[in-house]
Amino acid sequence: MRRLYLLIPEVEICRTLVGELKDAGISERHVHVLASLRKRLEGLPEATVWQKTELAHGIWIGAALGAVAGFMAGLLGMYFPPPGLVLGWGVVLASSLAGITFGAFVSAMMKLHEHNHKLDRYHVEIERGKILMMVDVPRTRVYSIKKMILEHHADARIRVGETA
Secondary structure, three states, X not given: OXXXXXXXXXXXXXXXXXXXXXXXXXXXXXXXXXXXXXXXOOOOOEOOHHHHEOHHHHHHHHHHHHHHHHHHHHHHHHHOOOOOOOOOHHHHHHHHHHXXXXXXXXXXXXXXXXXXXXXXXXXXXXXXXXXXXXEEEOHHHHHHHHHHXXXXXXXXXXXXXXXX
C-alpha cells in the first residue's frame, strides 16, 4: 500500500473527494482526514491515533528492543541459573516473549503522545486552515487514483509515501 497526501482548502471539497474515492473503489477506512481544531469535520473519516501519533512505530521499536533484552536475560538465566535449578531454552523463549510484550507496551505508552513526524511538513498548512487527506491505495492503483483526483481537482498537490 502507498499513502497519498493531499492538502484540501475546503471541507466541502474534501467531502466531494471522499465520495469520488468511494466511487473509484477506495474504502472509507483507507481515507484519513486531519485538520486543525477550528475545522469541523463532521461526516468525514477523521484520522485516528494510528495516523496522528508515533504509536505504531513505538510498538515495533519496543517489541524489538524487548525481544533482545528478554533473550539476553533468558540466556543469562540459562547459563547462570539460581542454585539448585536447571533452566533450558524454555526460559529463553519465555523471557523473550515477556520482553516483547513489556517493551511494546512501554514504548507504545511513550509514543502515544508523540505526534507523527511524517506529518511535520503539513503542520503549517493545517494551522492555516487547510485539511490534510491521507489516502491508502494499492501500489498498482497509485497512478490511476492520482489521475482521477487531478482530473477533478487540477490544483491538487499529491505526495506519495509509504503507509505506516
